Amino acid sequence: MQTRQLTFLRSMLALTDFVLLNVCLFAGFHFATKFGIFFTNPDMYTGVAFMWISWVISTGMFRLYSEYTIYKLSDIYKATWRSVTFHVVLFSAYILSVHVVIHFAFIYSLIVISGFAFSRIVCYVLMPLIKLDFENRNANILAIASVGGHWIELLRIMPLFKEKSVTFISNKKTLKDTVEGHAFYTVPDANKDSKIDLIRCVVKVCGYILFLRPHVIITTGAAPGLLGILVGKILGIKTIWIDSIANAEKLSLSGSIAMWLADRVYTQWEHLATEPKLVYSGNLL
Template sequence: MKVLAVASKGGHWVELLRLLPAFSGMEVVYVSTDSNLSATVEGSKFYSVPDANRWNKYKLIRIFIQLFDIVRREKPNFVISTGAAPGLMALMAAKILGIKTIWIDTIASAEKLSLSGRIALKFVDRLYTQWPDLSGPKIIYAGNILL
C-alpha cells in the first residue's frame, strides 16, 4: 500500500505528521512547500513544490501540473491532505487519475470548513472534520484525529 501525503508548511504539515501512526506498514511519499521539511520524514521520499494560494492563479496552475506529474509517477493507492492549496491541487490530480482521495480539514476550522475543505467536499472520496458540529452527510467526524 502506497500513500501520497501532501500538506503546506506550518500547521498543515504538523497535522499531517500527527497521522504517521495511521501509515504504519505503508510506503509513504511526502509533498510539501518547504524542502527543509524533508528532514522531518527522513527515510521517506519527499517532493517540494512552490506554495500558492487563491490570489495567484498562475502559480496554482503551475503547482497543479507539478503535482499531477508526481501523482502519475508515484501511482499511490490514495492521496491524503490536511491542506492547504497544494494539498487541494494534489487531490484534484489524484481524482482525475482515478486514485482515492482523503481530505482532513484543519483543526483550526471550528465553526465552518476551511475554504480548501469546502472545495474538496465537492469531489473527494472522504472528508474528515475535527469538530462534531461540522459533521454531516458528506463530512465525517470520527473523533479527534489530530490531537
C-alpha cells in the same frame, strides 16, 4: 492474492480486452460499409495503429490493468469506463480530423461501449466463481500538506501508516528532515493571489501524481492538497481530506470544495459533521 494468480488475472483481462477492441474496430468497419463508407487498406492499417496507441494511453492513464485495480471489481469498472471514454474521445477525434467520417466515429463508439458493457457483465457473473484468495496488501500512500499547522496535523496521523510506503509532498524543502526514510518532493507555495505560482504548483502536483501513481492520496490541506485531490479524482485514485482543526466555525474553502471531490472528508469538530459525507473521528491536536 498470490503473485502468479494476480499476474494471470491481469494478463487475461488485458488480452480479452485487446481482442474485444479489435473485434469492435473491424465490426465498425463492416457496419460503416452499410452506410457507403469505404476505407483503403492504408487508412485501415493507420486506424488500427492509432486505436492501439490510444488504448494503451487511456488504460495506462487510468491503470486499468494495475494490480491494485484488479484487486477490486468496483475499481475495474471505474477504470474501464474512464479508459473507454478517453479512448473513444481520442480515436473519434483522430477519425474526424483525418477522414471527417462522423458516421464511423459514432458507430465505433457505440460498438465499443456496448462491447465493454457486455464484457464487464460477464466479468461480474464469473468473478465470484473463480474464488481467488485475495490477500491484504500495503497501499502506496501520497501524503500532501502545506507548511505550518497543516504539516503538523499530517505528521500526527503518520503512525497509522508505519507499515505502509508513504511519499510526502509539501512546499518547503526543510520539511524533508521531519520525514526521514520517506520520499519527499516540494511544490511552489501557491494561493489564489499568486497566479504564476499556482500554475507551477498545479503542473508539479500533476506531474508527481502521474509519476508516482499512488493508490491513496491523503491531505490536511491546503492548496497543494486540494490539487492532489482533484487530480486523484480524475485518475480514479482513492482520496482523503482532513480539514484543519483551525476551522472551528465552518469548513475551509478548500474543505468545502473537497466535499465534492474526495472519497472521504473528515472534520475535527463534531458540531460540523452535519453532512453524510463529512465524518468526525476526533482531532489531531
